[in-house]
Amino acid sequence: MTVTSASLSRFALLTNATSFGPLSWRGGLELTSTNTKFGGLSGLIMSDECTSLRAVSDAGRWLTATVAYNKNALSGLTTASVVPILDHKGKPPPGKRWGDAEAIAAGPNGKTIVGFESRTRVGAYDLAGKGMTARFQNLNPPKDIVRGKRNGELESVGYFNSGALKGYYIAVAETNLDTQGNTKAWAWNGKRSIAFSIKQLASYEITDIALLPNGDVLVLQRSYSAMTLPGMAMSRFPASDIKQGKTIQPQTLLDVRAPFYAIDNMEGLAVCERNGELRLNILSDNNFNTGRQRTLLLQFAYTP
Known part of the structure; x- marks a missing residue:
């Protein structure tokens, strides 16, 4: 499959700024395909050195591609392919409700974690061992994950390789809110589970998380509705804040709006390291609505 990459010359569209608090611009792409x-x-998710990516679509497909650079900045995607995400029987999803993959993360032992929203579930895929023929293996998330607003139960997943919750999985809802209007989230390891909440910014929804090498949690938030200008926000909190019944208020790192910045419906977040820098990669979801929405891939160097 051919993916055409058009470079974004800047992130701030009205200035020549390249630094945005702790984030420094490392290029962006608008991605299209026939x-x-x-x-x-x-x-x-991104590989070490940020040279390849794997994404999931809400149509139940994997996208894999090689990431190209020019002078340390994103320049394009090559060798892209799209294949179905298989169920536990090794078959493609029977329809959009079963194929609604919303989240992906690196898991233990080389496995890849995927979270599905409409038919809410979290599973692991042994892509390292079995490639694209890997089947869904249920990770048995807490049952409360499915008890939310329809089509808003699950939006983000992750796995702690280090830090206070090493060995735990984490999942965050999209519009499943607690009684105070904060976003519900869960961490679990086998039968042990922790239910907590994350306070999102006004008019924003949490669309993804990524875990830093020390175990801290980065949070991507998106504002996209008929009532507001499209917005993107980034925030962070330590894993040690995760405690049963607690509401976490992350530290805001960035909060920007279109049309002043090159953003769209931002939904995916991944962390990788390149040239000694921690890089944040942010992906937008065009909902297959190419006339109104774009697929953007943005990259920043992050200095904590």
Whole structure:
């Protein structure tokens, strides 16, 4: 499959700024393809050195591609392919409700974690061992994950390789809110589970998380509705804040709006390291609505 990459010359569209608090611009791409299977990308992971990506679409597909650079900045995608995400029987999803993949993260032992929203579930795929023939293996998330607003139960997943919750999985809802209007979240390891909440910014929804090398949690928030200008916000909190019944208020790192910044419906977040820098990669979901929405891939160096 051919994916065309158009470089974004800047992130701030009205100035020449390249630094935004702790974030420094490392390029961006607008991605298009004539292949009708391309689009609807909701979650993202990147390889070491940020040279390849894997994303999931809400149509139940994997996207894999090689990431190219020019002078330390994003320049394009090559060798892209799209294949179905298989269920536990090794079959493609029977429809959009079963294929609604919204989240992806690196898991233990080389496995890849995927979270599905409409038919809410979290599972692992042994892509390292079995490639694209890998089947869904249920990770048995807490049952409360499915008890939320329809089509808003699950939006983000992750796995702690280090820090206070090493060995735990984490999942965050989209519009499943507690009684105070904060976003519900869960961490679990086997039968042990922790239910907590994350306070989102006004008019924003949490669309993804990514875990830093020390175990801290980065949070991507998106504002996208008929009532507001499209917005993107980034925030952070330590894993040690995760405690049963607690509401976490993350530290805001960035809060920007279109049309002043090159953003769209931002849904995917991934962390990788390149040239000694911690890089944040942010992906937008065009919902297969190419006339009104774009697929953007943005990259920043992050200095904590």
